[in-house]
Amino acid sequence: xxxxxxxxxxxxxxxxxxxxxxxxxxxxxxxxxxxxxxxxxxxxxxxxxxxxxxxxxxxxxxxxxxxxxxxxxxxxxxxxxxxxxxxxxxxxxxxxxxxxxxxxxxxxxxxxxxxxxxxxxxxxxxxxxxxxxxxxxxxxxxxxxxxxxxxxxxxxxxxxxxxxxxxxxxxxxxxxxxxxxxxxxxxxxxxxxxxxxxxxxxxxxxxxxxxxxxxxxxxxxxxxxxxxxxxxxxxxxxxxxxxxxxxxxxxxxxxxxxxxxxxxxxxxxxxxxxxxxxxxxxxxxxxxxxxxxxxxxxxxxxxxxxxx
Amino acid sequence: xxxxxxxxxxxxxxxxxxxxxxxxxxxxxxxxxxxxxxxxxxxxxxxxxxxxxxxxxxxxxxxxxxxxxxxxxxxxxxxxxxxxxxxxxxxxxxxxxxxxxxxxxxxxxxxxxxxxxxxxxxxxxxxxxxxxxxxxxxxxxxxxxxxxxxxxxxxxxxxxxxxxxxxxxxxxxxxxxxxxxxxxxxxxxxxxxxxxxxxxxxxxxxxxxxxxxxxxxxxxxxxxxxxxxxxxxxxxxxxxxxxxxxxxxxxxxxxxxxxxxxxxxxxxxxxxxxxxxxxxxxxxxxxxxx
Numbered sequence: 001x002x003x004x005x006x007x008x009x010x011x012x013x014x015x016x017x018x019x020x021x022x023x024x025x026x027x028x029x030x031x032x033x034x035x036x037x038x039x040x041x042x043x044x045x046x047x048x049x050x051x052x053x054x055x056x057x058x059x060x061x062x063x064x065x066x067x068x069x070x071x072x073x074x075x076x077x078x079x080x081x082x083x084x085x086x087x088x089x090x091x092x093x094x095x096x097x098x099x100x101x102x103x104x105x106x107x108x109x110x111x112x113x114x115x116x117x118x119x120x121x122x123x124x125x126x127x128x129x130x131x132x133x134x135x136x137x138x139x140x141x142x143x144x145x146x147x148x149x150x151x152x153x154x155x156x157x158x159x160x161x162x163x164x165x166x167x168x169x170x171x172x173x174x175x176x177x178x179x180x181x182x183x184x185x186x187x188x189x190x191x192x193x194x195x196x197x198x199x200x201x202x203x204x205x206x207x208x209x210x211x212x213x214x215x216x217x218x219x220x221x222x223x224x225x226x227x228x229x230x231x232x233x234x235x236x237x238x239x240x241x242x243x244x245x246x247x248x249x250x251x252x253x254x255x256x257x258x259x260x261x262x263x264x265x266x267x268x269x270x271x272x273x274x275x276x277x278x279x280x281x282x283x284x285x286x287x288x289x290x291x292x293x294x295x296x297x298x299x300x301x302x303x304x305x306x307x308x
Numbered sequence: 309x310x311x312x313x314x315x316x317x318x319x320x321x322x323x324x325x326x327x328x329x330x331x332x333x334x335x336x337x338x339x340x341x342x343x344x345x346x347x348x349x350x351x352x353x354x355x356x357x358x359x360x361x362x363x364x365x366x367x368x369x370x371x372x373x374x375x376x377x378x379x380x381x382x383x384x385x386x387x388x389x390x391x392x393x394x395x396x397x398x399x400x401x402x403x404x405x406x407x408x409x410x411x412x413x414x415x416x417x418x419x420x421x422x423x424x425x426x427x428x429x430x431x432x433x434x435x436x437x438x439x440x441x442x443x444x445x446x447x448x449x450x451x452x453x454x455x456x457x458x459x460x461x462x463x464x465x466x467x468x469x470x471x472x473x474x475x476x477x478x479x480x481x482x483x484x485x486x487x488x489x490x491x492x493x494x495x496x497x498x499x500x501x502x503x504x505x506x507x508x509x510x511x512x513x514x515x516x517x518x519x520x521x522x523x524x525x526x527x528x529x530x531x532x533x534x535x536x537x538x539x540x541x542x543x544x545x546x547x548x549x550x551x552x553x554x555x556x557x558x559x560x561x562x563x564x565x566x567x568x569x570x571x572x573x574x575x576x577x578x579x580x581x582x583x584x585x586x587x588x589x590x591x592x593x594x595x596x597x598x
Contacts, residue, residue, distance in 0.1 A: 050428070052428055052431045052592070053592065069436070071330070071431075071433070071436045072434055074432055074433050074434050079428070079432035081425065081428045081432075083425045083428075085424060085425045085428060086426075087424055087426065089344060098336075098337050099333075099429065101336070102330065102430075102433040103434065
């Protein structure tokens with residue numbers, strides 16, 4: 001797949017503070033989650049992609065064109081910033097139509113597009129209300145509406161789910177996933193892991209201005225050698241099961257959970273263990289209730305990588 | 309039971325036309341927002357009073373006999389020529405009103421964008437920094453030209469109508485150019501001046517005070533310095549005086565102060581240069597360091 005957004009040796013300083021440090025990255029079609037704690041450099045990276053800041057070193061290209069100082073590149077980009085960006089004295093309708101005028105649409109089309117975007121985010125009824133009177137969730141939704149109103153091929157969403165109620169979050173997640181199914185590119189940032197996990201498994205982990213890891217969550221997890229995989233097996237006879245594995249060189253450690261029914265195994269060779277587990281369970285006639293991997297998720301990957 | 313319907317996103321194949329004036333939406337919004345303020349509307353209407361007074365003067369000048377008892381020997385003030393126009397354009401009252409209108413209506417042009425973090429929305433669209441600044445300057449230009457070029461040309465047209473001949477035009481064929489030239493100079497200077505101060509704060513009230521305060525204070529400073537140093541060159545410290553000097557020069561009149569008008573040009577140009585440098589630095593995305 002060809003890279004839609006490509007960053008090469010990208011660095012950005014804010015005075016003496018390093019915002020991004022030698023970041024090289026390629027983002028392909030589909031949804032990519034940009035994950036990192038506050039101050040990690042996510043917003044800086046997004047602002048560099050959207051051409052709002054000039055990189056101190058390196059280049060960013062969007063569909064092969066440099067992002068900095070190329071306003072025409074932004075015809076195909078929808079950007080939803082993290083902060084509130086409203087003129088409170090405008091109505092939702094005026095806000096959207098005002099921004100759509102930058103794209104050179106005919107007047108009737110501006111109206112159509114604004115109406116459609118408002119409809120998508122369920123704000124059609126409130127379009128004539130002043131933004132000053134909008135709730136936090138409504139503000140978040142109108143911000144998303146301005147990002148999609150011009151039908152962009154690339155969506156850059158900086159913490160788009162913050163401030164939304166669970167229903168709103170679910171709906172927005174579904175909408176973002178629809179973008180992916182249409183072959184578009186979505187880059188979404190968040191410091192809330194479950195939000196990213198709900199959107200995509202393809203992530204970029206960013207911390208202190210550096211890219212810590214990039215790829216699918218299981219793939220990245222596989223690469224973390226320092227932390228063996230945890231496999232939790234709940235069964236009626238956890239001790240019998242453990243006895244069968246004593247001496248198995250693929251296992252680093254075995255412990256029992258406080259419920260007395262769960263065996264927690266730590267191994268570097270997960271597939272090998274699963275292969276053996278099936279045989280052991282069948283041989284011993286042990287009834288297994290549940291097998292899970294408690295650290296095979298984004299939270300664990302993130303914590304391992306940032307050393308928390 | 310109510311039906312739950314979910315609306316999805318679907319591709320929209322709209323017609324995209326080239327935007328020839330990408331700065332226009334900025335200008336349009338700026339003018340619209342200014343007229344949302346009630347006080348501004350009153351002020352805007354009030355700022356036409358000088359033009360109306362000068363129009364009445366034009367009318368009277370053509371019918372001096374009819375108004376003999378009213379004007380009582382003040383007819384020399386109604387000698388219509390370049391001086392009359394120079395007086396309209398470079399009088400302290402009109403300049404004061406224009407600055408007041410701009411402080412009210414255009415003070416928040418950049419300050420409000422900084423306050424609302426709007427720059428990131430603008431610059432993630434097909435809009436360059438130059439387009440953005442041109443759009444903001446056009447808002448200032450609109451308000452300045454409405455009180456200078458438009459009334460100036462209207463006064464010339466009415467002079468011809470009241471006189472019933474083209475004699476005035478043939479006598480001063482360069483006058484419309486002077487009107488347009490001075491209006492353009494005033495627009496350029498005030499656009500840089502207003503935007504410079506608007507970019508210095510996120511609070512449009514502070515900007516209002518800055519715009520108005522700097523304008524007034526520069527004139528007060530001129531008065532104080534002149535009384536100390538007794539030299540007309542202190543006039544260069546005053547923004548209104550520099551504008552009057554340039555105005556007199558453009559209309560072919562003797563400058564009110566004994567300082568070459570070119571010095572006033574230089575001072576105004578320096579302020580514009582300073583403004584351009586500050587704007588270039590300030591107009592960029594909001595950089596948040598956490």
